[in-house]
Amino acid sequence: MTDHQTLLRWEKQHTWHPFTPMKPWIAEEHEPLFIVRGEGAWLIDMQGQPYLDGNSSIWTCIHGHGHPYLVEKVCAQAQTLAHSSFLGLTHPGAAELAARLAGLTGLSRVFFSDDGSTAMEVALKMALEYHNHVGEPHRSRFVSFHHAYHGDTAAAASVGMIPKFHQYSPSLRFDVEKVDSLEELEKLPATHTQNLAAIVIEPLIQGVAGMQLWPVGMLKKLRAWCDAHRVLLIADEVMTGFGRTGKMFAYQHEEVLPDFLVLAKGLTGGMMPLAATLTTEKIFEAFLGEPSKAFYYGHSYTANPLGCAAALASLDVFENQKVLERVQVAIQVFHDALERLSRECRYVHEVRRLGLIAGIELARNRSTAERFDARANVGAQVCLAARKHGLLTRPIGDVLVLMPPLCSNPAEILQMVQALALAIREVCDPV
Ligand SMILES: *Cc1c(COP(=O)(O)O)cnc(C)c1O
Numbered sequence: 001m002t003d004h005q006t007l008l009r010w011e012k013q014h015t016w017h018p019f020t021p022m023k024p025w026i027a028e029e030h031e032p033l034f035i036v037r038g039e040g041a042w043l044i045d046m047q048g049q050p051y052l053d054g055n056s057s058i059w060t061c062i063h064g065h066g067h068p069y070l071v072e073k074v075c076a077q078a079q080t081l082a083h084s085s086f087l088g089l090t091h092p093g094a095a096e097l098a099a100r101l102a103g104l105t106g107l108s109r110v111f112f113s114d115d116g117s118t119a120m121e122v123a124l125k126m127a128l129e130y131h132n133h134v135g136e137p138h139r140s141r142f143v144s145f146h147h148a149y150h151g152d153t154a155a156a157a158s159v160g161m162i163p164k165f166h167q168y169s170p171s172l173r174f175d176v177e178k179v180d181s182l183e184e185l186e187k188l189p190a191t192h193t194q195n196l197a198a199i200v201i202e203p204l205i206q207g208v209a210g211m212q213l214w215p216v217g218m219l220k221k222l223r224a225w226c227d228a229h230r231v232l233l234i235a236d237e238v239m240t241g242f243g244r245t246g247k248m249f250a251y252q253h254e255e256v257l258p259d260f261l262v263l264a265k266g267l268t269g270g271m272m273p274l275a276a277t278l279t280t281e282k283i284f285e286a287f288l289g290e291p292s293k294a295f296y297y298g299h300s301y302t303a304n305p306l307g308c309a310a311a312l313a314s315l316d317v318f319e320n321q322k323v324l325e326r327v328q329v330a331i332q333v334f335h336d337a338l339e340r341l342s343r344e345c346r347y348v349h350e351v352r353r354l355g356l357i358a359g360i361e362l363a364r365n366r367s368t369a370e371r372f373d374a375r376a377n378v379g380a381q382v383c384l385a386a387r388k389h390g391l392l393t394r395p396i397g398d399v400l401v402l403m404p405p406l407c408s409n410p411a412e413i414l415q416m417v418q419a420l421a422l423a424i425r426e427v428c429d430p431v
Pocket residue numbers: 114115116117118120149150151152202207208236237238239264265
């Protein structure tokens with residue numbers, strides 16, 4: 001491998017990172033971590049230092065890094081066929097994966113793309129075109145929730161509600177109806193609701209908002225509202241899909257079925273970029289008519305065979321290793337450890353958790369909820385300090401995110417929480 005100094009120079013002179021203020025990144029004193037290997041819940045840097053992957057590599061990793069079965073299946077696929085087009089051709093992996101996803105969800109049609117954002121674009125475009133094809137072209141607007149995040153491509157960003165991400169490029173976004181809650185949605189006048197194509201939600205928990213939980217039963221009521229107003233329900237399960245919440249998909253906690261299910265991050269077990277937008281036969285049939293009603297959308301790597309092989313292998317592991325049963329133990333250990341952290345650490349204002357997802361909100365004074373000065377970047381400082389205790393994760397403001405890979409054993413989960421506890425004390429005591 002090229003030596004560390006040369007890589008560091010290339011890194012600082014030529015790369016540009018997502019969601020990253022680059023001035024401190026390229027500063028002389030900054031030492032970025034070069035990750036070179038992954039094993040189970042661990043990532044290993046160039047110096048051979050191991051770290052627990054506390055956010056599952058930005059919420060993607062399910063069965064652990066370098067899982068031998070996933071690696072074997074992807075390598076075998078690479079030796080047979082790495083890619084061919086899904087335009088006018090198909091391949092066995094895509095057909096099987098579509099059938100298995102349909103079987104898992106009850107949504108019979110699967111449209112593949114590459115990332116959460118593109119899978120959202122697909123759902124939004126399909127919703128609009130569906131209403132057009134069934135003779136209701138006036139249904140052309142979307143509703144979404146405050147603080148929602150649905151990805152970074154233009155339409156996905158338009159239904160997202162994190163102003164900081166868009167302040168200097170507002171013309172890339174279209175106008176969307178925003179509501180705070182189900183109650184606010186229910187108050188929308190008919191003049192608004194009759195023009196709605198679809199509502200978008202991160203079911204049960206909003207991720208980028210800082211792991212904010214919806215009230216129990218909210219999704220079920222939302223489904224009923226959508227039915228009553230003939231508005232399509234788009235469930236963005238890019239974060240919550242594939243066992244994260246303790247069930248295969250979050251919507252299954254409330255026994256509803258969305259009109260669109262958007263899947264990405266964990267779809268391949270965290271191995272390859274692949275996404276899927278699932279929908280019903282009713283939506284699909286509206287596109288059958290004349291050829292002009294075809295769904296004119298797609299990407300070069302749509303249904304990439306390597307991605308499909310990884311996703312199929314991941315589903316095999318879910319079945320063969322009884323992952324959903326086994327993860328209940330990990331979830332219990334995780335919740336108990338977080339409970340202790342919340343009791344014992346005086347800077348923990350609130351812990352919001354669901355399955356193997358946690359947002360740990362820090363405050364200077366937990367009883368008055370007095371915040372730290374935003375300029376102190378306490379969340380980021382804590383995550384940096386946690387590296388010394390063998391944990392990698394990223395904060396959202398002063399909310400620390402912990403999202404262990406589903407394969408993490410109890411000792412690894414305890415170590416993740418313990419690393420944060422130590423890091424919080426080191427950073428917050430002097431502030
Ligand atoms: C990450 C995420 C997205 C965007 O997915 P990408 O693969 O990063 O494009 C969309 N929605 C939710 C809920 C996410 O967590």
